[in-house]
Amino acid sequence: MTDEQLLEELLQEENELQFESFSNETALHIGMDIIDRAKAEGKSITVDIHIGEQQVFHYACPGTSADNDAWTARKARIVNRFGRSSYYMEVELRAAGKTILDRYFLDPSRYAAFNGAFPIRVRGAGVIGSVVVSGLPGDQDHKLVTAVLRQFIEESADRRHHV
Template structure:
């Protein structure tokens, strides 16, 4: 798959994975589902969910460190700034052969354009926050977040 194809796929995923409503309880449900999946797969991750600037869910699995907390915060800054998943920015920058500093003049110690942060969008309201995972190799942080969001959104659509 080319970077352009992947960017299109990531945009489509953001369009699909939207909520009709979102609350602290929704964040708790998502956070717990991510923890359950991580435990079942023996993964060591940190999870951070924010609504606006408020951190409404945070959990660090055994085996993580304060570095993972910093990564979640830096990835969340990407969603806040660009309104896109951090994976989208990772691919966009890779395709352009640029860094976050080169392309957008942003400090890489504050902004981490690497997969794992996904925008929380509510239909009719737009971007309201982010779900972030740190700790897995490759694009696995992103895949874990989107798999759980897909599951939670599908379940809520049934009820």
């Protein structure tokens, strides 16, 4: 798959994975679902969820470190700044042959355009926060977040249709 194709796929994913509403309780359920899935797969991660500037969920599995906390913060700043997933920005920069510093004049010690941060987008409101995972190789942070978000959103839609 080319970078251009991957960018299209990532944009489509962002369009699909939108919430009707999002609360602290939603963050708790999603955060726990991510942790449960990681533990079931024997993976050690850090999860961080923000609504606006407020951290509403954070958990670090055994085997993670303060470095993972720093990575979640740096990836979340990408979502806050650009309103896109950090994976989208990673691929966009790679396709352009640029770094975050070259293209946007942003300090890479504060902004990490690497997969794992996904925007919390509420229909009619736009991006209101981020769900971030750190600790897995390759694109696995992103895939873990989006798999859990997809399942949560589909189950929420099912509950609304069966009420």
